[in-house]
Amino acid sequence: MEILPILSTLRRHKITAALLILEIALTCAIVCNAVFLITQRIDRMNMSSGVAEKELVRIRFASIGANDDKYARDQEDIELLRQIPGVTQVASVNQVPFGNSSNNSGIKIDPDQKKSTINATNYYGVNLAETLGTQLVAGRNLRPDEYVDMKTIMSALQTKDDKVIPKTVVITQAMANRLWPGQNPLGKPIYLDQTPLYVVGVVKNLVRPSIWDDSIANYSMILPARVAEGQYLIRTSPQDRDRVLKTALEKLKAADPHRVVLSKQIWEDVRTRFFEDDRAMTGLLAGVCVALLVVTALGIVGLGSFWVAQRRRQIGVRRALGATRGNILRYFQTENFLLATIGIVLGMVLAYGINLFLMVHYELPRLPGSYFPIGALALWVVGQIAVLGPAMRAAAVPPVVATRAA
Numbered sequence: 198m199e200i201l202p203i204l205s206t207l208r209r210h211k212i213t214a215a216l217l218i219l220e221i222a223l224t225c226a227i228v229c230n231a232v233f234l235i236t237q238r239i240d241r242m243n244m245s246s247g248v249a250e251k252e253l254v255r256i257r258f259a260s261i262g263a264n265d266d267k268y269a270r271d272q273e274d275i276e277l278l279r280q281i282p283g284v285t286q287v288a289s290v291n292q293v294p295f296g297n298s299s300n301n302s303g304i305k306i307d308p309d310q311k312k313s314t315i316n317a318t319n320y321y322g323v324n325l326a327e328t329l330g331t332q333l334v335a336g337r338n339l340r341p342d343e344y345v346d347m348k349t350i351m352s353a354l355q356t357k358d359d360k361v362i363p364k365t366v367v368i369t370q371a372m373a374n375r376l377w378p379g380q381n382p383l384g385k386p387i388y389l390d391q392t393p394l395y396v397v398g399v400v401k402n403l404v405r406p407s408i409w410d411d412s413i414a415n416y417s418m419i420l421p422a423r424v425a426e427g428q429y430l431i432r433t434s435p436q437d438r439d440r441v442l443k444t445a446l447e448k449l450k451a452a453d454p455h456r457v458v459l460s461k462q463i464w465e466d467v468r469t470r471f472f473e474d475d476r477a478m479t480g481l482l483a484g485v486c487v488a489l490l491v492v493t494a495l496g497i498v499g500l501g502s503f504w505v506a507q508r509r510r511q512i513g514v515r516r517a518l519g520a521t522r523g524n525i526l527r528y529f530q531t532e533n534f535l536l537a538t539i540g541i542v543l544g545m546v547l548a549y550g551i552n553l554f555l556m557v558h559y560e561l562p563r564l565p566g567s568y569f570p571i572g573a574l575a576l577w578v579v580g581q582i583a584v585l586g587p588a589m590r591a592a593a594v595p596p597v598v599a600t601r602a603a
Contacts, residue, residue: 203532206508213500218540220496221576224489225544229572230551231482233564238479241411242472246294247369247402249330250464251435252285254442255293257459258427258449268346270453271425277452278431281444286432290322291424292406294329295471299407304418305388306376315375315413317368318405321347321422326367326400328430336383336398339367343421350422359392363421367398371415387418394420410560427456438463490575494583497533501587505529505594512591513598522592529588530581537580541573548572 207214260267271289278287292300300321303313322328326338343365353361366387373382373396386393403417433441442461450456462470505512512525552564 200531200535203528203535207532207536210504213503214536217496217500217536218543220493221537221540221580222543222547224493225541225572225576226547226551227489228486228575229545229548229568230555230564231486232571233552233568234561235479235482235486237562238475238482241408242475242479244404244408244411244414245402246404246468247329247331247400247415248294248404248464249432250468252330252432252438253328253464254431254433254438254445255460255462255464255467256429256431256442256445256449257461258456259459260427260453261455261457267425268348268423271427274429274449274452277448278429278445281431281441281448283433283437283441284431285434286324286328286430288322288324288328288430289423289425290320290325290328290428290430291422291426292318292320293428293430293467294404294406295467296406297471299405301405302389304372304376306386308388308391308393310388315372315416317372317416317418319422320403320417320419321424322430323423325419325430326398328432329403330432331403332401334370334399334401335381336367336396338398339365339419339421344423345421347422347424354390362392364393364395365397365421366394367400367419368396369403369415369417370399370401371413372418373399375416427459490579493576494579497580497583498586501529501533501584502590505587505591508591509594509598512594513596516594516596516598525592525594526588529584529591533580533584533588534577537577541576544572544576545569 275287275289278284292298300319301316302319304315304317305313323341323344326333343363345361345363349361350363353359368376368382368387376382376387377385382396382399385396387396388394400419402415403419404414405417408414429445431441431445442463446458446461450458515525548564548569552561555561556563
């Protein structure tokens with residue numbers, strides 16, 4: 198029974214009502230997409246690395262001056278680190294998960310392919326899988342006797358000497374599923390060039406150092422290449438990490454005082470630094486959502502207060518004719534609900550359009566339909582709370598106002 202009088206009143210205030218509807222529509226569109234992006238960022242920040250994060254310490258050095266045999270020095274450093282009480286595993290590596298800098302290769306499953314099937318990260322380093330704590334789901338890890346110095350591999354590639362080039366590789370489950378869906382990957386070859394590498398093991402997951410696409414975040418492989426790049430991973434118990442890190446730095450500096458420390462981190466620091474932009478973006482988007490909802494709420498409060506002031510005589514007449522406070526309160530809440538609903542419907546259409554634009558130009562995924570009712574519910578709740586104050590003031594208008602206005 199309230200609908201027809203409400204529509205009649207709104208027709209007399211078309212511009213004001215249209216502005217509020219547009220404000221609600223814009224808020225709905227932006228909030229739906231912003232909440233979706235926030236969810237995507239949070240999922241990304243909670244991404245599993247596939248490694249024993251609470252047990253790892255990372256140290257990076259740069260040497261000053263010439264180093265005649267960096268591989269021999271690297272082995273001395275590893276033996277030195279293994280002697281530290283509490284250290285369970287040590288590896289000299291080329292890169293680490295969430296390390297930003299990434300060494301990658303195109304992967305083929307047929308040497309005659311003109312285009313790579315996928316792009317994957319190359320992890321090098323003796324004892325790398327054991328130090329990282331990756332979970333083996335099939336086959337085995339690389340054996341120490343399978344490793345070859347990287348400088349030897351590079352020389353062999355130039356001379357086309359396949360005899361010294363390693364022939365084994367460990368890959369992730371995601372990589373195996375992409376290359377051979379539904380098949381057993383063990384024993385199957387992959388090609389970085391014309392030389393086959395045979396899969397001897399599969400780990401559950403091992404995230405890439407640099408993630409530009411979450412769908413391929415776990416396309417990683419461990420190759421039997423020995424490196425000496427001044428980057429060490431140390432595995433120890435969570436409670437010993439700070440002590441082990443301090444002791445490791447002291448021992449390495451004592452062994453070679455001319456080295457410069459580039460970074461020293463427990464793994465939480467590595468993850469925190471990697472996702473700092475995602476956290477900033479999440480905070481910014483959350484701030485935008487809150488600001489838009491607050492502005493919309495203030496707009497509803499302002500419009501409601503204006504309409505109450507404009508309709509005091511009308512309200513007084515209705516009260517004099519027997520309308521209760523509850524009737525007046527319900528009238529304004531229903532009016533606001535109708536305006537919000539129209540704005541929400543328009544906002545959903547606009548939200549879909551914005552998402553389509555982001556999909557085309559920024560390769561974002563499609564906005565799930567579940568975000569539309571969430572956005573609608575949020576705006577309905579905000580609208581009803583915002584209009585409550587003006588509606589209660591309207592309900593408090595006494596019937597005598599009609600007589601005074603006359």
